[in-house]
Amino acid sequence: MPGEGRVNGKPRRVVVMSPRAAAARRPRHPLTREIDEQTRLGEVYMRSLVRTQFRLALFVCTVLACVVGGLPLLFLLVPQLRDARLFGLPVPWVVLAGLIYPAFVAGAWLYVRQAERNERDFADLMERR
Amino acid sequence: MSGIAAVVLVMLATLLIGAFGLRMARTTSDFYVASRTVSPLWNASAIGGEYLSAASFLGIAGLILTFGADMLWLPVGWTGGYLVLLVLVSAPLRRSGAYTLPDFAEARLESMAVRRLSSVLVVVIGWLYLMPQFQSAGLVFRTITGAPAWAGSLLVAGVVATNVLSGGMRSITFVQAFQYWLKLTALAVPLAFMLIVWWGDGSPALPPGDDWILPLHGPEHPVYETYSLILATFLGTMGLPHVLVRFYTNPDGRAARRTTLVVLTLLGAFYLMPAVYGFLGRVYGLPASDTVVIGLPGRLVGGPVGDLLTALATAGAFAAFLSTSSGLTVSVAGVIAQDILGGGVRSFRVATVVAVVIPFALAGAARSLPVATVVGLAFAVAASSFCPLLVLGIWWRRLTTVGAACGLLAGGGLACFAVVTTIAGGPRSGWAEALLAQPAAWTVPVSFTVMIVVSLLTPSRVPRGVARTMVRLHTPETLDVDRGDWHPRFM
Numbered sequence: 001m002p003g004e005g006r007v008n009g010k011p012r013r014v015v016v017m018s019p020r021a022a023a024a025r026r027p028r029h030p031l032t033r034e035i036d037e038q039t040r041l042g043e044v045y046m047r048s049l050v051r052t053q054f055r056l057a058l059f060v061c062t063v064l065a066c067v068v069g070g071l072p073l074l075f076l077l078v079p080q081l082r083d084a085r086l087f088g089l090p091v092p093w094v095v096l097a098g099l100i101y102p103a104f105v106a107g108a109w110l111y112v113r114q115a116e117r118n119e120r121d122f123a124d125l126m127e128r129r
Numbered sequence: 130m131s132g133i134a135a136v137v138l139v140m141l142a143t144l145l146i147g148a149f150g151l152r153m154a155r156t157t158s159d160f161y162v163a164s165r166t167v168s169p170l171w172n173a174s175a176i177g178g179e180y181l182s183a184a185s186f187l188g189i190a191g192l193i194l195t196f197g198a199d200m201l202w203l204p205v206g207w208t209g210g211y212l213v214l215l216v217l218v219s220a221p222l223r224r225s226g227a228y229t230l231p232d233f234a235e236a237r238l239e240s241m242a243v244r245r246l247s248s249v250l251v252v253v254i255g256w257l258y259l260m261p262q263f264q265s266a267g268l269v270f271r272t273i274t275g276a277p278a279w280a281g282s283l284l285v286a287g288v289v290a291t292n293v294l295s296g297g298m299r300s301i302t303f304v305q306a307f308q309y310w311l312k313l314t315a316l317a318v319p320l321a322f323m324l325i326v327w328w329g330d331g332s333p334a335l336p337p338g339d340d341w342i343l344p345l346h347g348p349e350h351p352v353y354e355t356y357s358l359i360l361a362t363f364l365g366t367m368g369l370p371h372v373l374v375r376f377y378t379n380p381d382g383r384a385a386r387r388t389t390l391v392v393l394t395l396l397g398a399f400y401l402m403p404a405v406y407g408f409l410g411r412v413y414g415l416p417a418s419d420t421v422v423i424g425l426p427g428r429l430v431g432g433p434v435g436d437l438l439t440a441l442a443t444a445g446a447f448a449a450f451l452s453t454s455s456g457l458t459v460s461v462a463g464v465i466a467q468d469i470l471g472g473g474v475r476s477f478r479v480a481t482v483v484a485v486v487i488p489f490a491l492a493g494a495a496r497s498l499p500v501a502t503v504v505g506l507a508f509a510v511a512a513s514s515f516c517p518l519l520v521l522g523i524w525w526r527r528l529t530t531v532g533a534a535c536g537l538l539a540g541g542g543l544a545c546f547a548v549v550t551t552i553a554g555g556p557r558s559g560w561a562e563a564l565l566a567q568p569a570a571w572t573v574p575v576s577f578t579v580m581i582v583v584s585l586l587t588p589s590r591v592p593r594g595v596a597r598t599m600v601r602l603h604t605p606e607t608l609d610v611d612r613g614d615w616h617p618r619f620m
Contacts, residue, residue, distance in 0.1 A: 101398075
């Protein structure tokens with residue numbers, strides 16, 4: 001970027017303040033301006049962000065649908081499973097009244113990590129050119 | 130007697146904490162959203178406290194005891210709904226800046242007609258949810274005191290109205306967070322004692338050949354009903370008015386996601402317990418009803434300790450009535466005040482009274498179904514109306530005002546019709562009964578289809594500012610971009 005190279009041997013001055021205030025005062029960057037002015041390039045960037053996040057959401061929902069939708073089907077098609085035991089307890093109860101909850105939390109944690117990573121990547125792309 | 134003491138104690142604590150919050154509620158915006166200064170754990174506890182209603186505290190254990198393993202899906206769906214909400218809705222919804230669902234409809238679709246339609250649906254869902262809370266308050270009050278059922282309903286309705294009138298949202302946040310931990314304790318401590326007794330009895334199991342423990346054995350069409358229940362609960366959570374308000378108190382979209390993750394953990398911990406109550410109730414042969422959580426500790430433990438545990442469970446139940454009812458009342462009253470009465474703190478007060486009195490009257494008039502069943506119907510309405518609006522509104526640019534309105538009317542209208550027929554005592558058997566008692570499996574697809582097809586047929590009605598709205602919904606707050614100038618109207 002042409003404006004950023006003028007350092008003249010001195011260390012660049014860094015403004016220390018709350019990140020939100022910094023965001024408000026930072027001079028407008030051309031790439032975010034593409035988005036602000038809704039140019040075709042800006043639209044492409046926006047659509048790529050939305051598509052990335054949507055794909056992630058869809059992936060989580062598909063896995064969830066397979067697990068949650070598959071369990072009744074499994075009990076329907078494999079009747080022995082309804083009465084099978086695990087640690088002395090019936091399998092449907094072990095899964096539905098126990099294991100599924102930590103699985104939800106794990107899935108949510110992984111999702112949050114990836115969604116934040118996607119946003120960081122997008123922000124880096126916007127700010128570093 | 131200790132049961133009554135517990136009820137009085139919870140009511141007093143709720144009012145006192147409410148009064149503590151009152152000193153801080155000064156401006157209108159404070160009154161509504163606690164000025165967004167609520168920390169994430171407080172916020173997550175408050176969401177949990179608000180969400181765990183009588184249906185969760187009493188109703189699930191009662192239904193599991195009555196119908197067996199198929200009802201295990203109810204708590205699973207009420208937790209899993211937050212996972213769906215997290216991935217599809219939480220961050221964009223917070224970034225939209227909308228405070229209520231009608232706000233979101235207005236911000237995204239730039240249409241007052243869709244906003245008004247959403248307002249009506251919020252009020253319907255809110256009242257459908259409030260009515261069984263008041264009903265089961267009456268039931269529990271009658272169980273512990275012998276007083277007529279309306280007395281218990283009146284008590285809860287009165288405390289809720291007072292609390293909302295005096296403190297607004299800020300006090301509600303403190304109250305709700307307190308209520309989550311109270312409810313967790315009130316379910317966990319008696320359970321620990323009862324498990325010790327059960328273990329001391331030689332861990333009795335169910336008699337062999339008891340079908341109760343098997344999935345898919347219950348009603349006439351167990352497979353259909355199971356899938357419909359799953360759809361309603363997983364998709365309905367995002368459309369509950371009192372849940373969405375809480376997301377506004379997060380400082381940004383990232384915090385909204387993290388809060389949802391904490392909520393999921395808190396709810397998962399809570400929902401491990403009702404199934405065990407249902408199981409113990411079956412083993413010890415308790416009659417199937419919504420009061421099994423209250424009755425079980427006295428039956429198993431007995432003596433003064435049993436009395437104390439019963440009192441604790443009763444306290445938890447009243448915490449559940451108060452917390453959910455308060456949250457719903459704030460949301461319904463906010464919508465009535467803003468969209469019907471024209472706004473301002475005074476109309477919020479009038480609206481609060483209206484928001485409480487009508488479901489209280491309905492609670493007396495309507496036939497009494499299990500609390501978790503009626504709340505399940507509220508989920509079905511939310512899943513068939515607000516779920517498509519939110520999901521398509523956030524991720525699909527081609528959604529039009531006409532499409533959204535038609536989808537809300539078709540899905541919400543059909544679900545409401547099914548719900549009213551069921552509550553009024555419609556068909557008692559066959560496919561008609563199953564389709565009306567668990568409508569989500571057909572009303573949700575209808576709603577999505579209508580919204581998509583009508584939107585594709587009316588391309589000229591895509592809101593003009595949709596590109597800017599997409600920027601607002603999806604870009605992280607750290608980026609300095611133009612997000613448009615829409616703000617929710619704080620009366």
